[in-house]
Structure formats: C-alpha cells, structure tokens
Amino acid sequence: MINSVKNQILIYGDAFIDYIANDETNLTYTKFLGGATVNVAAGVSRLGASCFFITVTGDDPASEFVRKRLREERVNLDYAVLVPNKRVSGVYIHLGETNERIFHKYIDETPDIQVEYEDLTKAAFREASIFHFGSGTLFQQTALETTQRAVELAVESDVLISFDANIRPLRWKNEELCRETIGSFLSKVDLLKLTEEELSFLTETKTIEDGIRQLERYGIPVVLITVGAKGAYVVIDGIQTHVGVEAVEAVDTTGAGDAFIAGILRQIHLKGKPASCNEWIDYIAFGNKLGALCATKQGALSALPYLEEIDE
Known part of the structure; x- marks a missing residue:
C-alpha cells in the first residue's frame, strides 16, 4: 500500500532528442525533446502531479536545451546529475502506413556516462x-546497477514500482539478453506496462492469453497491455479485463503509450492506489483517453495532453 501523503512521483531514465518523420516517406524530420521517461515525467506534470526526474546531462547546448525544456x-x-562530457542521445522515428511508430536508429555518443548508483539519495x-x-x-551496465539500486530503495521506502517494458531491440547486444535483463525486474514491480508486441517478444508467445500465462510466474499485481485503438487489457491479480477507448482519428501515435501510463500514475498519486478492479478500470479508462488525445496530434511530448483538456 502506498502512502498517499507522499509528495512526488519519481522517474528515472534518459533524455533524448527525437527526430520524428514528417510523413510516411520518412525523408524529413522535426526535432523534439523526447525519451519515454521524459514523456511520462512531462505528462504527469501537465496533469497536476509533482514529478522529479533522475537523469544525466552534459554541458553542451543540447543538454541545456533538455534541462530548459524539462523545467x-x-x-x-x-x-x-550534470556530467560535463555527457551528450544526450538522439533517436530517429519513422512512421508506418497507419501512423504507427517505428524506432529506426539511435545515436549515442557517450553511452558509458550514466547516473551512478551512488548518485541516488534515500530522501x-x-x-x-x-x-x-x-x-x-x-x-548499459552502470545504468543497470543504478536501476537495481533504485528498485531496492523504492522497496525500502514502501513506494509503488511502475515499469514500462518499452523494449527497443536495436539497443541490445541480442534479444535473449534483453529478455533476461527485463525479466530480472518483473518479480519486483507492482505495475507493468507493455504493448501487445512487447508482450509477444518478451514471452515468445503469439497470443495475448499465452503471454499473460507466461507472466503469471512473476506474480505482478497489475499488468497493462496496450492494444492501440482497441484500448488496453489489464490483468489484476490474475483476472483479465479489457478496457476500450473512444475512437479518434490518429495523426501520430508516438508518445500515446507514455500519455497512457502518465495518466494512470497521476491518478494513483493524487487519488491513491485502487482498492478494487473497478477503480483500476476507471484509472485505465482515464489513461486510454489521454493516449487517444495524444495520438490526434503530431509529436510526442508536444502532443501530451494538459489537465484542462480532459473532461474527467
């Protein structure tokens, strides 16, 4: 049970510069501040929740741009953490025929400069x-050790632990290492969010039902599986439910999943952890609405909804 009087949502991750294709030809791009955890941090902040972001940036103009935009x-x-030699990463995102996001290429000049586990504070x-x-x-080994320590501190402090699988195979040495590393955290998290494709990749199954069965061994209290325009499946203590979403005309789905989880985290932080399946469904419906609104706009962070756009 989380302590509802605690003051903030704490998020750890990398900041990126997103180069998002302007159309399906994937020949021209527009630059945005990005990164999945950046989007979630900005998303919860736009929804009125206090958010602290643990990341590392450098002393170059790109890093200053990242810090300025986050503030x-x-x-x-x-x-x-500020390490002068750090350079923020870039990612090129292509658009498919139905505006689905396709992560095409990463640029990372300083992959070994990460937040150290000693940089984490119990406070x-x-x-x-x-x-x-x-x-x-x-x-990355340093980041892995930092994440392991962060999870330990979260457990010690009775903090709800939320994990977005956010699998990008291009960044890993091989697929098996990716599965093994992600799997090492699953028994420690309270909430897992992943797409239908990520569930298939992680569990090496072909259906949602089979994937859910493979995840049962980890004992994850809440599993969220997003299925695009069809909404999301939620598995709460082994019970599976589908939560639909109102149809919208999608312009760009980049960031929709981040808006979705940001909405759910916001609800948990401000209203408390749900005590029933119906309360979880209400929170997930709110997240679905945010994801759908995000998909109606171009970009990721720039498309994240503000609280005043939502009719609760």
Missing part, C-alpha cells in the same frame, strides 16, 4: 509515492 514542463531536476524515495522506470538504459 518549462515543471519537471523538477533536483535529483538529476528522493522517502518522499515518493511512485517510482517509475523503463528498460531504455538497462543494456
């Missing part, structure tokens, strides 16, 4: 209701 989003960087976790992270840095 404009009212994301607190008190627990972030950050004592004040947090939720700790959220993804797999985007787990392929």
Whole structure:
C-alpha cells in the first residue's frame, strides 16, 4: 500500500532528442525533446502531479536545451546529475502506413556516462509515492546497477514500482539478453506496462492469453497491455479485463503509450492506489483517453495532453 501523503512521483531514465518523420516517406524530420521517461515525467506534470526526474546531462547546448525544456514542463531536476562530457542521445522515428511508430536508429555518443548508483539519495524515495522506470538504459551496465539500486530503495521506502517494458531491440547486444535483463525486474514491480508486441517478444508467445500465462510466474499485481485503438487489457491479480477507448482519428501515435501510463500514475498519486478492479478500470479508462488525445496530434511530448483538456 502506498502512502498517499507522499509528495512526488519519481522517474528515472534518459533524455533524448527525437527526430520524428514528417510523413510516411520518412525523408524529413522535426526535432523534439523526447525519451519515454521524459514523456511520462512531462505528462504527469501537465496533469497536476509533482514529478522529479533522475537523469544525466552534459554541458553542451543540447543538454541545456533538455534541462530548459524539462523545467518549462515543471519537471523538477533536483535529483538529476550534470556530467560535463555527457551528450544526450538522439533517436530517429519513422512512421508506418497507419501512423504507427517505428524506432529506426539511435545515436549515442557517450553511452558509458550514466547516473551512478551512488548518485541516488534515500530522501528522493522517502518522499515518493511512485517510482517509475523503463528498460531504455538497462543494456548499459552502470545504468543497470543504478536501476537495481533504485528498485531496492523504492522497496525500502514502501513506494509503488511502475515499469514500462518499452523494449527497443536495436539497443541490445541480442534479444535473449534483453529478455533476461527485463525479466530480472518483473518479480519486483507492482505495475507493468507493455504493448501487445512487447508482450509477444518478451514471452515468445503469439497470443495475448499465452503471454499473460507466461507472466503469471512473476506474480505482478497489475499488468497493462496496450492494444492501440482497441484500448488496453489489464490483468489484476490474475483476472483479465479489457478496457476500450473512444475512437479518434490518429495523426501520430508516438508518445500515446507514455500519455497512457502518465495518466494512470497521476491518478494513483493524487487519488491513491485502487482498492478494487473497478477503480483500476476507471484509472485505465482515464489513461486510454489521454493516449487517444495524444495520438490526434503530431509529436510526442508536444502532443501530451494538459489537465484542462480532459473532461474527467
């Protein structure tokens, strides 16, 4: 049970520069501040929840741009680290025929400069209701050790642990290492979010039902499986439910999943952890609505909804 009087959502991850294709030809791009955990941090902040972001940036103009934009989003960087030689990563995102996102190429000049586990402070976790992270840095040994320590501190501080699988096979040495590393965290998290494709990849199954059965061994209290325009499946203590979403005309689905999880984390932080399946469904429906709104706009962070756009 999380402590509802705690002050903040705590998120750990990398900041990116997203180069998003302007159309299906994937020949021209527009630059955005990005990264899945950045989007979630900005997303919860736009929804009125206090968010602290643990990351590492450098002393170059790109890093200054990242810090400036995060502060404009009212994301607190008190627990972030500045290492002069760090250079933020870039990612090229192509668009498919139905505007689905396709992660095409990464650029990372300084992969070995990461937040060290010694940089983590117990105070950050004592004040947090939720700790959220993804797999985007787990392929790097220092980041892996930092994440392991962060999860330990979250457990010690009675913090709800949220994990977005966010699998990007191009960043890993091989697929088996990716599965093994992500799998090592699953028994420790309270909430797991993944796409239908990620479930298939992680569990090496072909159906949602088979994938869910493979995840049962980890004992994850809440599993969220997003299925695009069809909404999401939720598995709560082994019970599976589908939560639909109102149809929208999608322009760009990049960031929709981040908006989805940001909405759910916001609800948990401000309203408390659901005590029933119906309350979880309400939270997930809210997340679905945010994801759908995000998909109606171009970009990722730029498309994340503000609270005033939502009719609760």
